[in-house]
Amino acid sequence: MIAQTTNPSVQVLSNHAIAEVWQNAETNQKSLHALKNFKAGDTISRFHAGTLSSVPTYLTVQVGINRHITLMPEFLQYINHSCEPNVFFDTTSMRLICLRELNVGDELSFFYPSTEWEMVQPFVCNCGSHDCLQLINGASHLSTTTLKKYRLTDFIQQQCKQHHLL
Numbered sequence: 001m002i003a004q005t006t007n008p009s010v011q012v013l014s015n016h017a018i019a020e021v022w023q024n025a026e027t028n029q030k031s032l033h034a035l036k037n038f039k040a041g042d043t044i045s046r047f048h049a050g051t052l053s054s055v056p057t058y059l060t061v062q063v064g065i066n067r068h069i070t071l072m073p074e075f076l077q078y079i080n081h082s083c084e085p086n087v088f089f090d091t092t093s094m095r096l097i098c099l100r101e102l103n104v105g106d107e108l109s110f111f112y113p114s115t116e117w118e119m120v121q122p123f124v125c126n127c128g129s130h131d132c133l134q135l136i137n138g139a140s141h142l143s144t145t146t147l148k149k150y151r152l153t154d155f156i157q158q159q160c161k162q163h164h165l166l
Helices: 074-078 152-164
Strands: 009-016 019-024 030-034 043-046 048-053 061-064 067-072 087-090 095-098
Touching: 019 074, 030 048, 030 074, 067 074
Parallel strands: none
Antiparallel strands: 009 019, 019 030, 043 095, 048 067, 061 067, 087 095
């Protein structure tokens, strides 16, 4: 199945049974879009570590202190950030979990600080959410009130408790 986009400036780069990678010709930004409907709580995909590194990059997910993995299957790296995420990387069970209903064509997005204590490349968010945090630079920079709004990995929860944020 191929999700049809009505935007002529979007090109489908690859298809992966559950989702496909799109590229916006105007911005060159790549994103991952659902090829089927998912309900909250559904496992969208299992994943595993492609590589393990002590040094983070903008493509890794943090799973521990000085432990950063690349995602396999590789197409999961195209899940962008949102302050209103619809998926969550459960790095304990190694499953990508649907947080709220997704329909065919919807972009998959996750909350980067849910997996990252410190971001290697902080950025100004353009997600458009009413509650957008503006600067995304890791869970360590967020208030307890903000952190409680999100599902966080076990590692980030441990870090928050250790630093008295939760």
